[in-house]
Amino acid sequence: MKLTLLTVITALLISGCTTVKPWQRDLLAKPHMALDTDPLQSSFDDHIYFSKEASSGGRGFGGGGCGCN
Amino acid sequence: MKHLLLTALITLGITLPASAEIDFDSLKGKVVYIDFWASWCGPCRASFPWMNEMHSKYEDQGLEIIAVNLDQEPELAQAFLQEMTPAFRIEMDGGPELAEQFGVDTMPTSYIIDRDGKARARHKGFHDGKRATYEQELVELLSTGDQP
Amino acid sequence: MQLTDKKLSVGLALATSTLLGTAPQVNAEQGWQADTAVLFYSEADDRVQAVEPALNLSKTFADESSASVRIVYDALTGASPNGAAVAGVPQTFTSASGLARLEQAEEDDDEDEIEEYGDRASYTIAPGDVPLDESFEDTRTTLSGSWSKPFGNGYTSTLGGAWSTEGDFTSYSVNGALAKDFNGNNTTLSAGVNLEFDTVTPNGGMPVPLTSYASHNTSGTSDTKQVTDVIAGVTQVISRRWIMQFNASLSQSSGHHDDPYKFLTVADNGNLITDPDNPDSYLYLFEHRPEDRQKISLYWQNKVAIGSSDAIDIGYRYMTDDWGVDSSTLDLTYHWQLTDGLYLEPHYRYYEQSAADFYTPFLQTGSDVQISGNDVTVLTDYASSDPRLGAFSANTLGLKLGLALSRHQEMNLRVEQYQQTDQNSRVAVPAGSHLDGQDQFAELSATWVQLGYSVKW
Numbered sequence: 001m002k003l004t005l006l007t008v009i010t011a012l013l014i015s016g017c018t019t020v021k022p023w024q025r026d027l028l029a030k031p032h033m034a035l036d037t038d039p040l041q042s043s044f045d046d047h048i049y050f051s052k053e054a055s056s057g058g059r060g061f062g063g064g065g066c067g068c069n
Numbered sequence: 070m071k072h073l074l075l076t077a078l079i080t081l082g083i084t085l086p087a088s089a090e091i092d093f094d095s096l097k098g099k100v101v102y103i104d105f106w107a108s109w110c111g112p113c114r115a116s117f118p119w120m121n122e123m124h125s126k127y128e129d130q131g132l133e134i135i136a137v138n139l140d141q142e143p144e145l146a147q148a149f150l151q152e153m154t155p156a157f158r159i160e161m162d163g164g165p166e167l168a169e170q171f172g173v174d175t176m177p178t179s180y181i182i183d184r185d186g187k188a189r190a191r192h193k194g195f196h197d198g199k200r201a202t203y204e205q206e207l208v209e210l211l212s213t214g215d216q217p
Numbered sequence: 218m219q220l221t222d223k224k225l226s227v228g229l230a231l232a233t234s235t236l237l238g239t240a241p242q243v244n245a246e247q248g249w250q251a252d253t254a255v256l257f258y259s260e261a262d263d264r265v266q267a268v269e270p271a272l273n274l275s276k277t278f279a280d281e282s283s284a285s286v287r288i289v290y291d292a293l294t295g296a297s298p299n300g301a302a303v304a305g306v307p308q309t310f311t312s313a314s315g316l317a318r319l320e321q322a323e324e325d326d327d328e329d330e331i332e333e334y335g336d337r338a339s340y341t342i343a344p345g346d347v348p349l350d351e352s353f354e355d356t357r358t359t360l361s362g363s364w365s366k367p368f369g370n371g372y373t374s375t376l377g378g379a380w381s382t383e384g385d386f387t388s389y390s391v392n393g394a395l396a397k398d399f400n401g402n403n404t405t406l407s408a409g410v411n412l413e414f415d416t417v418t419p420n421g422g423m424p425v426p427l428t429s430y431a432s433h434n435t436s437g438t439s440d441t442k443q444v445t446d447v448i449a450g451v452t453q454v455i456s457r458r459w460i461m462q463f464n465a466s467l468s469q470s471s472g473h474h475d476d477p478y479k480f481l482t483v484a485d486n487g488n489l490i491t492d493p494d495n496p497d498s499y500l501y502l503f504e505h506r507p508e509d510r511q512k513i514s515l516y517w518q519n520k521v522a523i524g525s526s527d528a529i530d531i532g533y534r535y536m537t538d539d540w541g542v543d544s545s546t547l548d549l550t551y552h553w554q555l556t557d558g559l560y561l562e563p564h565y566r567y568y569e570q571s572a573a574d575f576y577t578p579f580l581q582t583g584s585d586v587q588i589s590g591n592d593v594t595v596l597t598d599y600a601s602s603d604p605r606l607g608a609f610s611a612n613t614l615g616l617k618l619g620l621a622l623s624r625h626q627e628m629n630l631r632v633e634q635y636q637q638t639d640q641n642s643r644v645a646v647p648a649g650s651h652l653d654g655q656d657q658f659a660e661l662s663a664t665w666v667q668l669g670y671s672v673k674w
Contacts, residue, residue: 003515020403022176023139023168024457027522029109032552032560035452035462035518040254040271041617041631043289044667048258048635052661054570054605055536055544057446057466058516064452064460067402068112068176069194069281069367111246141457142525174401197247197279 022067029066091135091160091167097186099133100210104179105168107139108149113177116195117153123207124157130211131184133157139164139176183210250275254629254669261662264349265295282366291357291383296349300479300602301501302579303347303655304489310348311339311431311498347659350478357383363392371398375409388415390444403454413444419477426505427595430480431495442472450516458522466514474506481602482579483586483593487650490582493591500593502580504601512538526554541574542606558621564633566613569640573606575599578644578657607658608640617667625674631667636660 027033036042042059050056093101104120106113117136124134134157140146143161150159160167171180175193183189190206192199251274258267269292275285301308322330342348363377375394381387394409417423422435450464480501483490492500518532532548547567554560577600580586587594615633622628639658646652 019400020454020457021165021168022174022178022401023105023107023165024141025176025402025454026107026109026141026145027458027525028454028460030522030526030528032526032528032554033460033520033522035460035520037552038252038629038669040252040273040669041667043271043287044254044256044269044665045633048663048665049568052605052635052637052663053544053568053611054538054540054542054573055512055514055534055546055568057468058464058514058534058536059518059532064405064454064462064520066110066176067398067454068110069196114246196281 025065025067028064029068033064035064091137093182093186096133096182098184099131100127100184100207101182102132102134102179102207103171103182104134104136104177105139105164105171105173106136106177108145109140110176112195114149114153115197116177116179117155119195119200119203121153121156123204124155127207127211132207132211135160137164137167139168181206181210184213247277247279248674250671250673252669252671254667256665256667258665259663260295262347262349263296264661265293265297267291267293267295280366282364284362284364286362287360289357289359291355291359293355293357298479298604298659299348299350300476300481300504301342301348302482302484302602302652302657303345303659304482304651305344305653305655306489306651307341307344308348308489308499309339309341309497310501345655347656355383357381371402372396373398385419386415386417388413390414394448405452406450407452408449409447411444411446411448413446415442415444415472416440417442417473417477424477424503426475427502427597427600429492429494429593430501430503431492431498440473442470442474444468444470460520462516462518464514464516466516468510468512468514470510470512471508474508474510475504476506476601476603477503479504479601479603481577481600482652483582483588484579484646484650484652485582485588487646487652489651490588493588493593502586502593502595502600504603505599506575506601507540507599510538510540512536528552540606541572541576542570544568544570560619562617562619562631564613564615564617566615567610568613569610570608572608572641573601576601576603576606576608576641578602578607578641579652581644604637604659604661608642609637609658609660610640611635611637611661626670626672628671629667629669631669633665635663635665637662 031037036059046057102120102123104116106116120134120136123132136155136157137160138146146161171178177195179192180188181190189210192203251272253270253272255271256267256269258265258269260266269289271287271289273285273287275283277283299310301310319331359379359381361377361379363375365373365375367373373396375396377392379388379390390411390413392409392411394407396405396407398405416439418439421433423437423440425434425436428434446466446468448464448466450462452460452462454460480503483500483502489499492498514534514536516532516534518530520528520530522528528551530548530550530552532546534546536542536544545568549566550562550564552560552562575597577585579602580597580600582588585595585597585600587596613633613635615631617629617631619627619629637660639660641658643657
């Protein structure tokens, strides 16, 4: 149920979103808008939570940013 | 590859618009390198020193470099220009409209226009490893036609 | 310096799957970047303390490919729950391997060793206290590397590997990922796979699961585990201000999952009972977990730019596995740019998980274990009292401060506070018994501080 809802929402959002022009990537190009702004921090925290909880990972991948070249 | 690009451009019917800021008619006789850039674009940082080099080498052979800014925050563009100190022409207004007309889909994008006002090449992005190729294209076009 | 009975502190497995798909910054120009940080970690009640320095070095080349290498060193001390239940009577834990080392040391007349093991071979826990494994020390080194290259029409390939070693545990992994950009780089589809191979060689040998702790019967010296992770994701630019990522991953883990240092109390109507084979000790049985574990994770992240320099990051992860654990994680961070070179990032994380099917704070005679005379028969296939597999919720509250030292240098300071809350249903025990009125779950409370520095050239 949760999964279906999530997929539908995502599909709607993706289809409904306007095409963003290459020169409109200015805000997304800023370092604090990266999906993972501090890989060392993420790695420390992932390790801590992995050793104290039963879940792990899930996150990953790039994309976003300035979209240059 | 170049022929394909040329065909595509002609097919796309890119006619050079008479923008209030850039009068392409008056530029006939020169080889124009029009570059769409923004301060936040990494490859743009790499392209500016190269464009400066091209400008100093080939300006008197008829090369006109026009760098059209696409920043949404003008202060950032000013800071970038203060750092890069470009010797070539910078256009600060009307960027997005011009970019739409040119069909810009990558940052940065540059077009090379020959002395007759025909668009001859489009570069998507700026790739360090291709500097020699880019320069070669300019040299070829500069060697044809009349010098101003 | 020898390490004694090692309490498996920070986990039997290395979550190398978190290294999956850590592609470099799309906007990176040619050059180097070095990131260093040190983490200070401390748990309440004299539990685990750790210091962890890390260094990441990466380079972007002229052909837009990039490579990075990371080294992390971990030094741990402190104590960790051994799995026994909190009881109203003192409990003395005498480990066979600790004793063996002590005997050997006495034979060798090694004074240093005798001093070390003198009080580690055997330790006593006061009534009402959480049974914690005595002081231990452990060091861990992790080395990982990754290489990424754009090719073709909008493709990027990434390859990586990692190696980690600590006294009783070694892990190797390799990973690969492929990404493609669409829609003028507004959409990115990615897929990746991670393969991990772990070997655990516990001090004192590999205990036979669900057998007496005091007897410490072993079967061999080491065992292994293989983990395969696959992940697929889509990153979508929704608007000039909003970027979204959705990932789905599947993890299959096969092999040895038991924590070789953890055991469970066997209670008879709430009372601790004497180990039939070791009359000086109560009866505790080593834990046992299934040989297979399959996990599914769904991860959704949103990043929205606020104004021209702020941003809010909202992430949600749902995880479910075939051990009966379901979890939800909500992660919120706000990036507050105070001035050009100074920012603050307040952070909140909410986590909750359900207990594994075989999780129990202690075993009970009659239902889990049958004792007739000197025979101990275990009726259940799997059992663990590891709090990591129990039901709990947790809140983390943190704050990070970032300061730009120059155009190419930044330093940061971050503090986080973590608190777990028990969500297990209480196991009823008769009034007046040893376990009556005692806590059945040790809620963890921890603080960590990170000091970091980055430089580009």
